[in-house]
Every structure is written in structure tokens, then in C-alpha cells.
Amino acid sequence: MFDWEDLRHFIAVGRAGSLSGAARELKVDHATVSRRLTSLERALQVRLVERLPRACRLTDVGAHVFTLALALQDDAFAIERVARASQSPLAGKVSLSVPPVLVASFLAPHLTEFRQRFPAIQLSVSGQAQQVSLSRREADIAVRLVRPKEPGSVVRKLGTMAFALYASRHYQALSHPERWEFIAYDARFEDMPQQKWLRSLAGKRPIACELSDINSHHAAVRAGAGVGGLPCFLGDADETLLRVSDSDSSFARDIWLVVHRDMKSAGPVRAAMDFLIEVMKRNAAFNDASMRG
Numbered sequence: 001m002f003d004w005e006d007l008r009h010f011i012a013v014g015r016a017g018s019l020s021g022a023a024r025e026l027k028v029d030h031a032t033v034s035r036r037l038t039s040l041e042r043a044l045q046v047r048l049v050e051r052l053p054r055a056c057r058l059t060d061v062g063a064h065v066f067t068l069a070l071a072l073q074d075d076a077f078a079i080e081r082v083a084r085a086s087q088s089p090l091a092g093k094v095s096l097s098v099p100p101v102l103v104a105s106f107l108a109p110h111l112t113e114f115r116q117r118f119p120a121i122q123l124s125v126s127g128q129a130q131q132v133s134l135s136r137r138e139a140d141i142a143v144r145l146v147r148p149k150e151p152g153s154v155v156r157k158l159g160t161m162a163f164a165l166y167a168s169r170h171y172q173a174l175s176h177p178e179r180w181e182f183i184a185y186d187a188r189f190e191d192m193p194q195q196k197w198l199r200s201l202a203g204k205r206p207i208a209c210e211l212s213d214i215n216s217h218h219a220a221v222r223a224g225a226g227v228g229g230l231p232c233f234l235g236d237a238d239e240t241l242l243r244v245s246d247s248d249s250s251f252a253r254d255i256w257l258v259v260h261r262d263m264k265s266a267g268p269v270r271a272a273m274d275f276l277i278e279v280m281k282r283n284a285a286f287n288d289a290s291m292r293g
Contacts (some may be wrong), residue, residue, distance in 0.1 A: 002043040004076075007069055009036035010048060014066040018055045074135060091120035094272045097139035100127035101214040102255075105234050110279050117275070121268045129213075134260040140269050141259050143276070148258040158255040158277065159286030163194055164243045165201065166235040168224040174244070181208035183220050183228035188212070197251040198229040233285035255286065 012022035013033065022033045041048050048062035058066055098107060103125055114123060132138040134153055142148065148155055173179040182202040185195045189212070208226035211217055214234075221228040222240055229251070235241050257276060263269045280286050 002040055003036075006036045006040035006043065008073070009033050010040050011066065011069050011073060013037060013049060013056055014058055014062075014069075017057075019051070092268045093122045093124055094141065094268045095124040095126070095139045096272065097126050097128045097132045097142040099129055099143065099145055101231060101234065102143060103127040104215060105231075105237075106283070107276075107279075110275075113279075114272075114275050118268075118271050121271060123272060134258065134263075140263055140266075141257065141272055141276070144256045144258060145253045147254070147256050150258070152261055153258050154261050154264050156257045156277070158257045158280045159283075160252045161255055161286060162232045162250070162252040163197065163229050164232050164235060164250075165227050165245055166221050166230045166238075166241045167227045167244050168222055169240060169242055171224050171227070174242070177244075178205070181206045181226040183208055183217050183226045184210050186210040186212055193253060194229055194251065201229075231285075233283065236285070255280070 009022065009026065009032075012025045013019060016022045016025055019030050019033045019037075023030045026033070037049060044065070046061055046065075047059050048065055050057045050059060096107075104127070107125065111123065111125075114121075126139065131144070131148070131150075132142055134140070134142060134150060143158065145161070167174055167180075173181070180202075182198060182205060184198055184202070184207045185192060187210075189195050209220060211220060214230070217228045218230055218234060218238070220226065221230065221235075222238065227244065230241075232243070235243060257273065259269060259273060264273070
């Protein structure tokens with residue numbers, strides 16, 4: 001009989017298309033992935049993968065095994081979710097995947113309150129912009145700025161995150177909108193909604209710099225590097241900044257809470273979800289009225 005861990009490493013190779021990609025996904029070294037793959041092939045007595053100089057290609061039988069392995073993995077995760085959901089005590093670890101801007105500037109200040117209410121629940125929060133798989137237990141709960149469509153998930157709208165233009169109170173061109181320079185995202189994020197919004201407002205005015213994350217944008221605006229588009233809950237709370245506008249255009253992104261349907265009734269997960277919903281409702285910056293401010 002083969003080792004489940006060997007199969008798990010093979011699945012990662014099949015998804016990533018290379019040993020190095022699988023190693024990054026599993027957070028192990030290249031040699032471990034290679035060893036696990038060899039072990040599985042030896043146990044099954046069949047070649048599953050063709051190892052090319054820069055990639056891996058599944059053999060015909062490897063592709064068939066990969067499909068079966070994915071189904072087996074889904075079943076294994078389902079068993080684990082059902083077992084966890086049946087544990088009623090409010091104790092254990094709950095993992096959350098949350099956009100970085102909401103971790104540092106919104107969620108983190110509430111962690112003490114959560115701990116006081118639920119001292120036996122440990123929150124493990126990961127600031128991630130990319131999607132995670134709830135069915136593969138990459139997180140118990142995810143908060144996203146795009147409505148998730150993963151099969152088997154339960155989705156709820158948490159609120160709306162309004163954006164506006166901000167500049168330092170000491171920005172040299174503050175009173176001359178025609179001379180504004182803008183802080184944008186780099187080319188990897190050209191399709192991101194707030195990048196399109198910002199560039200539409202900038203028009204032919206220059207881009208002063210490009211930065212890859214919203215917290216860097218905040219720091220650059222504070223430093224007077226240019227005008228930036230920031231979430232209103234972040235910009236309005238910073239006394240060194242002014243909300244500015246030379247356009248009536250408004251922009252906002254919906255905030256979505258998603259959990260796998262097998263986990264939504266698990267005590268610790270339910271407690272974390274209810275807490276997120278509560279603190280989001282308490283903050284006026286995350287309701288639609290904030291866009292009119």
C-alpha cells in the first residue's frame with residue numbers, strides 16, 4: 001500500500017507542473033518532493049511523471065492516477081471537516097485568510113477583544129491577497145474582495161470598502177489638481193478594479209511611482225510622494241492626510257466572508273465568523289453610506 005504523504009506530494013507536482021513548484025506549495029525542499037515521488041512510483045510500480053530539465057509532465061497513467069488522487073484528497077478533507085464540525089466545545093485553532101490591508105489596519109486591533117471572549121480559541125490569521133482553497137483546508141474562513149465561487153462554500157457579504165483619493169496635508173501640489181502625480185500599482189495589477197479606477201482619475205497626469213500593496217501606498221501618500229487611492233477607513237483615520245477629489249467618481253469594493261458548508265456549524269469557526277460580522281457592522285466605514293462622506 002502506498003503512503004498518503006507520498007500521494008500528497010504527487011498531487012502537488014501534478015498541480016504545479018514542477019518539483020520546485022510543488023516544493024514551494026508544500027513548504028518543503030526540492031529533494032523531499034523528489035524522494036516522495038520516487039517512493040510513490042516504487043510502491044505502485046509504475047512511472048507517474050516524466051522529469052524534464054525545467055518541469056514535470058504526467059505520463060498517461062500518471063494523469064489517470066492524478067485525477068483519482070484529487071478525488072481521494074477531496075474525500076479525505078471532507079472526512080476531516082465533518083469530524084471538526086462535530087466538535088462542539090469553543091476551543092481549538094481557526095485559520096483565517098484575509099486581505100493584508102484588513103489584517104493590519106482593521107482586524108489586528110480587535111484580536112484582544114476576541115481573545116477575551118473566547119480564550120480557548122486561537123486565531124491564525126494570514127494576510128493573503130490570493131485565493132485559497134477551503135475544500136483543501138488551506139483556511140477555515142476566508143475574507144475576500146471578490147465574491148468567491150468555490151463549490152461547496154457558503155458566502156455572505158460583510159460590508160463595502162469605499163475608496164477615495166488622499167494626499168498628505170503637506171503635499172506641494174495639494175491646491176493644484178492639474179499638477180497632481182499619482183501613486184499606482186505595478187503592471188501585475190493592471191486588471192485590479194482600484195487600479196483601473198485610479199488610472200481613470202489620473203488621466204494624462206503622471207504616475208509618480210508604482211507600489212505592489214496598499215500599505216506601501218499609504219506610506220507613500222503620507223510621505224508626500226503623490227496622490228493615492230486608499231480605503232476610506234484607512235485614509236480618514238490618518239490625521240496627516242486629506243481626502244481630496246477633482247472628480248465626482250466614487251469607487252468601492254464589496255467584502256465577502258466565505259466558509260466551507262461542512263465547517264460553518266463548527267463551534268470555533270462559527271464563533272470567529274460571528275465576531276467578524278459583528279465588528280464589521282460596528283464600523284460605519286464599511287457600510288454603503290460611507291461612500292457619500
